[in-house]
Amino acid sequence: MIANSVNPSSANVCMRWAIAFFFIAIAHAARAGDGRLIATGGATEVEGSAGGGLVPWAVLAGYGTRDEIGGSVFRTQLQLPDYRLDAYGGAFTIDNRVEFSLARDRFDLGTLGKAIGMPGAALRQNVMGVKVRLAGDLVYGDLPQISIGAQYKHDLDFSIPKLVGARHDSGTDVYITATHLELAALDGYDLLWNLTVRSSNANQFGLLGFGGDRGDRRWLAEGSVAMLFDPHWAAGVEYRQKPDHLSFAREDNAADVFLAWFANKHVAVIGSWVELGSIAGLARQRGAYLSLQGSF
């Protein structure tokens, strides 16, 4: 059955990554640090990379400086009228230079599941990410922080995506992203901006497979703007283009407004209102998003 089948090879890959992270973490434990300023690790987007809620940013997970390691874990839930998205995972950053991430997305089919006679069915995917900071610094200097990244995604439940016309059960997104905090830019308040350009063939983040009858890979633009009320509180908006490559399940771009609270360098809570538009034939999918993040 859809939701109950576990792809053993993916589970193994997951486990191998987890073990690798664990040993790297132990090897670097002496250098674990919190040398970066609060909130500069960002939140975690639904695919596991450090960023906003929907968009990866140039920042790397956690609070380690160029001399330290850092990392984060997250758990996110997005409740839509007819579906629910659950995401969790972790990321690990070495020397504020390279970030490795691992995430699991589970998309509960809710209404659609019942309609097709599979109540409780879900679409799941694993996402393995890597991001490299090329240049710049989020806070200091005039240049933005610039990073490139890749997200390898693999569907664990491909029957429904295949049925609606998806071509592949896995795909790799690549992106380049620039993010900068403009100090005292808005009447004295700090303003964060982010631009991300992504090449992707992922339908609905990959949960509905990759590629379709209307095309395969394409370039997509994503952006975020946030204002920091103080070092702990930020509010902003995000926008993310999505491919629209399945005639059978037309897809809309995504947007959100968010409020983030960085209690300290270990705990952050992000609340958001997310608009995803039409998903697999069900229109107006929008709802509340809550994300908890732990970091070091």
Next chain:
Amino acid sequence: MTGRTIVFIFSILALSACAPTVRAPATLYDQLGGNAGIARLTDAAIDQYAADPRVAPMFDHVDIGRFRRVFAEYICVVSDGPCRYTGASMADAHRGMNLHEGQFNAIVEDLTAAMTSVHVSVPTQNRLIKRLAKVRTDVLYK
């Protein structure tokens, strides 16, 4: 984040949009409370540095009396106040310390805490940090 803060922020935004331009712009020095405000801030910052194990060791062989004086002068000059800075250049003052990124940020965090403790507003804090941050590349890993 209180409702009051949000109302305050929106009021500021609204005011700044329609305020008449005749208002003389206060310098950052004024916003910091002039010499008296900067003296209070300097004391608070030194207290923060002394209490922070990431920062305190950097002051092991520093004449705190002199540091207090040149720190206040530096803040005064950076904020467009009527002072003369008599200390060494930032590059000279930090040479040989091999100040690393985490230590620099710790100093920023402590200064932020100090400003909060003497009731400097967030916009004024940000404006000062923006000016001070310009010397970062002169002092890191030297």
